[in-house]
Amino acid sequence: MAVNEAERRAMTRALELATFGPRGVNPQVGAVILSPDGDVLAEGWHHGAGTPHAEVDALTKLAPGAAAGATAVVTLEPCNHTGRTGPCAVALIEAGVARVVYALDDPGAVSGGGAERLRGAGVSVDSGEQADHAHRIIDGWLTAQRLGRPHVTVKWAQSLDGRAAASDGSSQWITGPEARADVHRRRAAADAIVVGTGTLLADDPSLTARDGDDLYPTQPVPAVIGSRPIPADAAIRRHPHAALAYDTHDLPAVLADLHGRGIQTVFVEGGPTLASAFVAAGLADRVLAYLAPVLLGGDRLALTDVGVASIDQARRLTVDEWVPLGADLLAIAHPAAGAPPRATNAAPAPDAAQESDISHEGAR
Incomplete structure (x- = not known):
């Protein structure tokens, strides 16, 4: 019927x-x-x-x-x-x-x-x-049911030529206010927000979800991956939720711990090294790529090595939606059918200490 x-x-x-x-x-x-x-x-x-x-x-x-x-x-x-x-x-x-x-x-x-x-x-x-x-x-709940881990969204902002920052490391701001406001709305919808220690030390981000000058009623739990300690005076220490620190490069282990804490949706916003590690490990369920109509050149790429040695190994995506945001454009995508399977024993994340201490747009 x-x-x-x-x-x-x-x-x-x-x-x-x-x-x-x-x-x-x-x-x-x-x-x-x-x-x-x-x-x-x-x-x-x-x-x-x-x-x-x-x-x-x-x-x-x-x-x-x-x-x-x-x-x-x-x-x-x-x-x-x-x-x-x-x-x-x-x-x-x-x-x-x-x-x-x-x-x-x-x-x-x-x-x-x-x-x-x-x-x-x-x-x-x-x-x-x-x-x-x-x-x-309910994608977070579905992922948790099927895979026993949180649903992972990996976000980055880039220039039209794929750069996350200028040659001197500055990146604020590549995108405009509409795109940045959209990021905060999506942060508020996540259970946890994850960065690496490189971003934490470079930006001193608060990792809150903000509506203008005000905090959203719901806030993601901040989580930091990497061996370097969180400074005692870091802005993240003033977050409404206590920060979770993971002195490990084992991303599946981090996700397993977050899942055990009842966290079902994770928002990864930690710069090129951490974003690339999640993609390379097959742990990016959704990608949010904010594209700004600017050209930067140089070698500050939005993603680094994601384990693609030849074109037949490309991590192909299916775009769910193109969202205009002022002068910028947001691509919302997920791994395409036939993409490399999600890793169950993924390789460790690159050492977060190796991440360039540059300013990463959005991780504020």
Whole structure:
């Protein structure tokens, strides 16, 4: 059965509702219950660990029997297991829901399988509606479920000829205010922000997410990778969250520790050496490249060695979106299908102490 226009509109609304929920160990999920005629009966979203899931949150707003013959539109496949709450697939069946439309399959070995259970009970099921949008909302959770580590975004700003700084090391500012404001919005959406000690010592960044002169209500946890110590008077010491210091070059180990702390999304903003290390290790799930219409020349490249010896080894990307930001352009991309697999035992990151002590745009 094809998804109809009322169900598409309901999915758009469910995706908006999903963002009302908190980021954390559980995914952000939204749900809309439609009458057989396509009218909205109830809405819900997941309010956090231990609370009813989105489908149940919506169902509890209806009188008993009111969902009979209804359609549930959900951003994630209804779960099929009992945790702190019962299986949503069973709740929908018991409520008499006749049809379920969802965006993404649940990748969990335990929680997945809700669609099959619904179909077994005679419920019509369609999946994949606005899946790309749903994926963007919970990409951190999905990565954590599939790979057991946080979702990693690697960001850099560059001139049109691929330079991160001028010959003397200065880079502030390559891009304009619109691009820098966009970086801060994206920082605020991340659980952690990661830099190397080279950037920390060169820039003395605060690593906060700022809206003008004010801090965003949510702040990423700052993390620093490298052997050199954080100075006692560093600006990062005044961050709302205590900084995490990793005296190691083992990026998978760093990500494993962050994952163990409940961090699901990481924003890497630490200069060419660290950015290149994440790319080379196959640990960059998303790339944000801010391109400014300037030419700098020289050898201050935005990326250094990423393990590409010949063109057939190129780390090809799929661009999800081109975003104009004032005079600048943001490319949002992810590894293309058929790209080198993500490393499970990646080579250590280059010594952060070797990173040039130059000013890296954005890491402020």
